[in-house]
Amino acid sequence: xxxxxxxxxVSGPGAWSPGKEADHVADALPLHLWFVRxxxxxxxxxxxAIERATLTTDRSPxxxxxxxxxxxxxxxxxxxxxxxxxxxxxxxxxxxRHDRVAELLQSLVIGHLETHRRALDEALxx
Numbered sequence: 001x002x003x004x005x006x007x008x009x010v011s012g013p014g015a016w017s018p019g020k021e022a023d024h025v026a027d028a029l030p031l032h033l034w035f036v037r038x039x040x041x042x043x044x045x046x047x048x049a050i051e052r053a054t055l056t057t058d059r060s061p062x063x064x065x066x067x068x069x070x071x072x073x074x075x076x077x078x079x080x081x082x083x084x085x086x087x088x089x090x091x092x093x094x095x096x097r098h099d100r101v102a103e104l105l106q107s108l109v110i111g112h113l114e115t116h117r118r119a120l121d122e123a124l125x126x
Contacts, residue, residue: 006018006124007019007057007060007061008020008056008057009123010055010056011123014055015055015123016055016056016119016123017055017056017057017123018120018123018124019056019057019059019061019064020054020055020056020057021116021119021120021123022057022061022064022065022068022116022120023057023059023064023067024050024052024116025068025071025113025116026064026067026068026071027048027050027051028050028112028116029068029071029072029074029075029109030048030071030074031047031048031050032075032104032108032109032112033071033074033075033078033109034047034048035091035093035095035104035108036078036079036101036104036105036109037078038092038093039089039090039091039092039101039104040082040086040089040101041089041092075109079105079109082101086101087100087101087102087105088100088101088102089101091103091104095108
């Protein structure tokens with residue numbers, strides 16, 4: 001269908017399709033929250049893996065949207081309960097210039113999502 005074609009349309013060499021951009025957001029949120037949980041001293045399990053090489057997704061727009069909603073709800077619940085003291089905790093493992101939980105959230109969660117929102121907007125405009 002036309003929707004599926006635009007969902008998995010790759011605009012150029014090495015570019016992700018809009019579907020892959022969205023699917024990556026759903027994959028990345030658990031990884032970013034893993035860093036936050038580790039920094040809080042919570043049992044976080046093994047580090048979530050992210051696949052970056054594939055340029056398209058096998059998931060439908062509805063499946064990806066559902067995954068994003070679930071991950072968003074998890075992130076909102078976690079972030080909403082953080083205290084000022086927790087936001088000041090050092091990042092664990094150390095993340096270079098993102099040395100506190102607040103900076104992890106700003107860069108990895110907010111900044112990363114904004115980067116992919118812009119990429120999706122650009123991909124859908126072409």
